[in-house]
Amino acid sequence: MINDCLPRYYETHGDDPKFSILQTFVVLSHEVAWMEYIGSVLCDITDRSREGEKYVGRELYCECDFKEGVGWQIDPEHGVVSIGEPQKCRHRKSVVRRRHKELRKEFLRQFKRPIKNHIPEIILALIEKVKTGEFIEDGSGASFWGGYFYLQTVASITKQSMSDIWKIAEGMIAEKKISLEGAVVTPYRKSPRAKWVESFRFQIDKNGWTVIASIPAHRQMKQVWNFKIVRADGKKIRHNIPELTLVFDPDFGPDVEDVARAEKVLNDYLAITLWKML
């Protein structure tokens, strides 16, 4: 149990932040818990001299995080180091699934079926839940990006496809109800102008027709590939290359896997349509 691990954890990590269990789930005698941590800012890297100020947060943890030899260990050279990947713990994943099922039931009671007609209301209801500190998803990614939760969580709770959830989220952005940072739902903020960054290009034929593939320049744009076909004189050619969503965050350029998928889509498209266009 987590509370059995905490004394040794504090002894080695110090007791700032301090953790307390708000909600506990025990799966096959492995404890997963929705916890609150309270700490004080030791060193303010943002230079706003907030040292000593309190910070509070809530997150999902499990025994894996606190147990010596599982989540951390003492390295003779480096002292206390994190090991393993607690977020991959299968008990923890099953608790998240169980929670999503519970939320789905709650929303089904609240809204008329089918649930897919109520996604915007559900997204707004989930935002309220996050604001009051309820357990919605695992990980701190969403709060890191200044938001509430990932669209993947909405897809999991409502059992809808990610592409449907994206479409609905775009509608909510147009209505100024939310914004997105990648796939993270955030409070509405006026988004910067869409801008594309070229990732790769290749010439299709000897006449100089070229395909240019670009990725979004910031996270408030739809996370998809942008394909352009231009003639040698730079004139754009109309095309209907299927839309392709980026699987990985392109913050530091596109992932190799995303590039491979883009190349496949382009090659398939060109193989079929090139003879019609030339």
Ligand SMILES: [Zn+2]
């Ligand atoms: Zn675990």
